[in-house]
Amino acid sequence: MTGKTKVGIIGLGFMGSTHFRIYRDHPMSEVTAIADIDEAKLRGDWRKIVGNIGNEDNSQPIDLTGISTYANALELIRDPDIQLIDICVPTPYHKEYIMAGLKAGKHVLCEKPMTRKTIEAKEILEFYKKQNKYLMIGMCIRFWPEYQHAYQIVKSGKIGQIKSATFKRISPSLDGNGWENWFMKEKLSGSALLDLHLHDTDAIHYFFGKPKSVTSFGLKGFRSDHGVDHVLTRYDYENESLIFSEGGWPAAGGSPFEMSFLIVGDKGTIRLSETGYKIIYEDGTIETPNPAKPNLPTGWHVEIDYLLNCIQKNIRPDKYLTIDEMVESLAIIEAEERSIKENKAIEIIYG
Ligand SMILES: NC(=O)c1ccc[n+]([C@@H]2O[C@H](COP(=O)([O-])OP(=O)(O)OC[C@H]3O[C@@H](n4cnc5c(N)ncnc54)[C@H](O)[C@@H]3O)[C@@H](O)[C@H]2O)c1
Secondary structure, rough: OOOEEEEEEEOOOOOHHHHHHHHHHHEEEEEEEEEEHHHHHHHHOOOOOOOOOOOOOOOOOOOOOOOOEEEEEEHHHHOOOOOEEEEEOHHHHHHHHHHHHHHOOOOOEEEEOOOOHHHHHHHHHHHHOOOOOOOOEHHHHOOHHHHHHHHHHHHHHOOEEEHHHHHHHHEOOOOOHHHHHHHHHHHHHOOHHHHHHHOOOOOOOHHHHOEEEEEEEEEOOOOOOOEEEEEEEHHHHHHHHOOEEEEEEEEEOHHHHHOEEEEEEEOEEEEEEEEEEEEEOOOOOOOOOOOOEOOOOOHHHHHHHHHHHHHHHOOOOOOOOOOOHHHHHHHOOOOOOOHHOOOOOOOOOOO
C-alpha cells in the first residue's frame, strides 16, 4: 500500500481523542472521519473528556477541518474513503463494530477489552480467521516501552529463572467519568476487573504464558454498582513461582494513578515504580534504561505506529499479540471473576 492510511475513529472519549492526536501527528496516517453520538464532540468541543494518564488539554476547540463527521458509527464504517477503522467506544459496542468493519473490508483497531464476554471474542476470532484484513486490539501495555523492554529481558534469560512477580495498577475512582458513567455499570464495563485489571492479567499472560488456574479476592460494589472495584490474584503455573497482580479503582478521586511491576529472577530483579525503571542484578550492577523513543513515548504511540507499518507493508499485525491470545486473556479474567464469587481456585478453560 502506498500513501497515508486513511483512518475513521469511532468514539471520541479519552481513548478516541488520544488516538486522534497520534494519527494526526503521524506521517503515515490521516484521520478522514470521526463518529460519536455526542454532537458536541463532532464540533470539536472535547472539554468533557477525562482520563487516567497522559491527559491532554481539551479546553480549546479542536480543529476538525476537512474531517467527515458521523452521528452513526455504521455510516462511518461504510465510508469508502476509509481504510482503517479505530473503535474507541464503550466495550459493549466492540463486537458489532469489529464485525461490521471487517465485513466492510476495512482493517480494524479496537480498544481493549476486545469484548465484554469471552464468548463474543471467540465468535470474532472464528470470523477473523477467514478474513484478509487485519484486526488488532489496543492492548497497549504489551507495547508500553518499559513493559516491552522488561519482556525482552525476561525472555533473554538475563535475570535467570523467575521466582516471583507482582503487577499493579491502581486508579482513582472513575465515578462520574466517561459516557453516561458507563465505567461504574458492571454490565457495560465489567468494572475494574475487566476494564482496568485486564492490562495486568494480559501482561502476566504475555510474560509467563497461560496460567493453569487463578485464585482471586475482590472488593465488590464499593465504587461501581455491583462490580469488582479492587482485585488481588495469584496465577498458578504449577511451579514454585509466585505470580501476583493487584488492580482496581478503589482510591478516592484525585489519588495518583499507579502502574508498576516487580519481577524477581534468580539473577536479577526488574522494577517499574514511582522511582523509575530499574534492572538490579544479583552482582550489584544497576541499570536505569529509558526505553521510550522521543517520537513514540507511550504504548499507544507504539501500537499505532506498529499497525500503520503492518498495513503499509502488508504484514499481519501479530508480533506483539494475537487475537487467540486476546480470547485467552478474557478467559483468565472470567476465571478470576468466578474465583471471587466461589471463593476458591478456578482452573482456566482455554479454547
Ligand atoms: N488502552 C487504554 O489504556 C484504555 C484507557 C481507557 C479506556 N480504554 C478503552 O477504550 C474504550 C473507550 O473508553 P473511553 O475511556 O474512551 O470512554 P469514554 O466514555 O471517555 O468515551 C466513549 C465515547 O464513545 C461515545 N459513544 C458511546 N456510544 C457510542 C456509539 N454507539 N457510537 C458512537 N459513539 C459512541 C461517547 O459519546 C464518548 O464520546 C473502552 O473500551 C475502554 O475500555 C482503553
